[in-house]
Amino acid sequence: MNEQENKRLEELLETVQKPARYIGGEMNAVRKDWNGVRCTFGFCFADTYEIGMSHLGMKILYYLINQRPDALCERLFMPDADMADKMRDAGVPLFSLESRAALNEFDIIGFTLQYEMSYTNILEMLDLGRVPIRREDRSDQDTIVVAGGPCAFNPEPLAPFIDAFMIGDGEDVMHELIDVIRNGREAGLSRMDILKNLAKLEGVYVPALYDVEYNEDGTLKSFSPNDPAAPAKVKKRVVKDLSGAVYPEAIPVPYTEIVHDRMVLEIMRGCTRGCRFCQAGMLYRPVRERSMERLLELADKLQASTGYEEMSLSSLSSGDFTCLPQLIQALMDRYKDKRVSVSLPSMRIDNIVKQSLEETQQVKKSGLTLAPEAGTQRLRDVINKGVTEEDLIRSVTDAFECGWSTVKLYFMMGLPTETDEDLQGIGDLAKKVVDAFYRVPKEKRAKMGVKVTASASVFVPKPFTPFQWAAQDTIDMVHEKQAKLRQYLKLKNVNFNWHESELSMLEACVSRGDRRMGEVIYAAWKRGCRLDSWNEHFKFDQWMGAFQDCGLSPAFYAYRERPYDELLPWAFVDAGVSMDYLKKENEKAKRVETTRDCRHGCNGCGLNTWGVCDWVKNPPLKDKPQTAAPLAD
Template sequence: MKKLALTDDILMKVEKPARYLGNEYNAVYKDPSSVDIRFAMCFPDVYEIGMSYLGIQIIYDMLNQREDVYCERLYSPWMDLDAIMRERHIPLFALESQDPIKDFDFLAMTLQYEMCYTNVLQILDLSQIPLKSADRTTDHPFVIGGGPCAYNPEPLAEFFDIFYIGEGETVYNELMDCYKIWKEKGGSRKEFLIEASKISGLYVPSLYEVTYHEDGRIKSFGPVEPEIPRKIKKQVVSDLSHTYYPSNPVVPFIKVTQDRVVLEIQRGCIRGCRFCQAGNVYRPNRERDLDFLKKYAHDMLISTGHEEISLSSLSSSDYSRLEELTTYLIQEFGVKERVNISLPSLRIDAFSLDVMRQVQDVKKSSLTFAPEAGSQRMRDVINKGLTEDDIFSGAMEAFNGGWNRVKLYFMLGLPGETYEDIEGIAKLSNDIAALYYTIPKDKRPGARVDVVSSTSFFVPKPFTPFQWVPQNTTEQFKDKQHFLSRKMKEQLNRKSMRYNWHDFDLTALEGFLARGDRRVGEVIYRAYKKGCMFDSWSEYFYYDRWLEAMDEAGIDPAFYTGRAREYDEILPWDFIDAGVTKEFLWREYMQSRKEMVTPNCRMQCSGCGCRVYEGGVCFEGTN
């Protein structure tokens, strides 16, 4: 039995001790003295959130297949343990070995959401690693950041040694080999970072400098030495059916957010929604082979004992063999083993009634649709590609298929939005509820329908056609939400409708961080020093402290959220080649202002830039 980093008296004082014990089923254990590289993979949020993330499981499995690397996991200690560790000066540790992270060679963090940024500093602080890259020596781990937020790494540039841009299966092995050579030579920390910067997809912020115009806009951005690449090219796995995937994922001891087997059926998206960062940066669209998915579904269900399998994708309905896969899973595991099949990210216009009926035979649950906007005009602006007929026919299929609970997702604050568009959300919700009552009573799946409409507030993100637009102010968001709430209450079927909305201040902060530059790092640092952590958790979100930090740093948040950008402005993330070109994104922005729809990738290639990627595949196997 391994020695735990925490004593029994500490474990008795924290809310969920199992978060910190390790020893989970399928966890990997190696002799640390037998490997060349100790690698810590971190999700900077609480265990239950991080254990639900497939990306860490993939990298964990991939690196541990190497005999010379030992990859372990860690997550943000919850506030109760955080306080104890600071009081007793206990260094943050890895779950598997319980060894201090400060003794590792690498600490890699996945950046899934802007609200985790202060938790990045918590991880470094508790690990007793200097917060800023410039203060680290060869005695400290190299700190790597990856994930969707790495597509604008600049707000966190001071805190990371390296950013990994793209999909993790591509160049991590090359980086490990580079490290072994450097370690054997005994070079300086900077020498390793220079060598790492030459690996495609790796960005080393300390090797670049930025200057600013008097008005605050970026004047120049580039490498400090000629051997350093000017552009960082996103890394893409071209063949998803012959790459790493965990057949024995780690099984948590406690219930986590996604307590199920996750089967990633494809990456990328053909749809081109103009608000969606993931749909742009994860291009091109690539599908996994059906036999690959069958094999891993079987292996993971057997190795984990989970009773549910979720098909992961940005748009599951667009997977060309969805019906075949679902039929197989239902027959093989649903009927025989009573395993529930979860199908998130389904589009109304592509939803198969046959698939619905197969899924409902195992377990009935609510269905989630995302019209995103209440009017056809706004759906055209954002290139959603849904008509009102698509929405109604999809809803009717759901009701006839046996569902009487529907969740609808919308956004407020979209570019060009009017109050008539907003009222359309209430009317559409009402019309969907009314549609249910057109079904004869004896054929309805329940006495009444439950339509739950939720609105988030639109945040312009890098590498989207809306990266140039101003974000609504908190006051505008509040006014629009109050207006919609009143309109919901005026609807005829209001008793069958519920309305939820997102936090105003949290959205304002997300927008500030999403399009920030290097100067924003000082705000993050000051906010952390004021006690900001777990900002995505409402009970620990203190917006007043963030405002104080902005004021002390001399930063006006409106500069990042409230102004429109021009095409020729240098954006903080312009040095990244994410596949989609700036020209394409601007063209889509102009199309949105004309309320014009761009066909999806299967209908017509729009020349986004992904085709020029070496080994890249756009759609249906066409290079």
């Protein structure tokens, strides 16, 4: 950004909401000399600062890239609507927080794809940053635009805009990607030659090198490489040894409050439970645990470098971490004098914690968050959610006895095979949680009474799950079910929250979309859509207009059950979990059959053939009790 733009930016910061989001200068933000490095990486998060700064993946990659002496990484976030408009009016480009470099000054810009409904923000950021939005409009001099993260497993809806996708664990591929681009730029290679070199890396998908054909009914006819550099199947990258993997020892500490303002220890990656709706549970396989030794080392370093007063454990299912009790005890012992509180997995507030609670106030009594997902045991079996009502009531009772008094219950509606009975079950379960509170003796339970919040989101079928072929409930069906649920949850001490069904429908379209969906996203952005996940900015009518502009139907993407023999847009990605396994699981769901947690014996999901899964060797354990259910984060 030049001096004039800088001056204009200073002036407009005086007029926008929450300007502290746009200033950087945090402790542990990395400031490197642009002249001292050979490659510059602009890390983009397609949502606002408060959301993006709470995201762990960004912190890992920011730290990893900045460890390289030859490269630098700076952060860019989606400005809020007022800021975006003022920047455009004032001629201020999207800029990085560290050195206020314009987006188009970076050699590489990388988006992390966390949520499909943030895709219009990507286009807005590219446009604000003066980068040609469509990849075919970029010249050899233009920055190379890459993307990764969970939503990259179906990259097609973003294929018109992204030069290369990284599929799988980012820390495994990032160095190779930077090397290829840095070398290519220094050797003066054309953009296309650099992209071809990228396509040779395992886990990298370059959409320009693949051709797509459609049948008359709109389904995919063929999807194939048009260049020898491009593999027919793109295999996801996997960090085999999590303890040996790079993890940030220092993270930027924001001034302004963000969503999760605390240290985060990622204790493991992946989940063994196999819930059939859960995309993360399939994508992040196999389960890899970090060693206690490494975790304690990281905890110490993070505590010293950030000064945070709170630490939380992160994984898909922290309650399943093998050494959880020992880890919590060790963390509590360490931080007793340093006044650091530890947030615990909601389902494991058992004896160890009870004891520690009596000694200290080290445990943060933030609300309990539990995710039964469905209201009846039958439906929980269909989705293979290995939690019983007994588990749940026992967990909340433990917590109530320790003084907890607020509980959030997460449910989904519109799951395959759902009936009215399942919806009633949600009300019954909420009622039982309230009753469990009042069964705890008065002197033990919290004085202010219990507060239960039941949230029901709309089921969105996702790629690489056993339900990837399923139809989503129509918006009308969802409205009807929401009305019923409101009745069933008219209970004392219970609040009911529900999600926008329109947003969930679009999420279903985009998450299972093909390359043409990119045109819908583009048309929606052209019609003024951005910040779609923020209620006040969501413009459903404009999205519907965008589908019309492109001659496509949302029902085709969201409401249609897809046959097994249909070529799926993401079928060229090898996520490790095989399509055969997913079909088998889908059939078991129809028969209301559960599948065991693979810690109790390998189920042969496909990753067992990759040599990366430690649990393959585990003989099925007969008597090992099913541990408590996972929490919702």
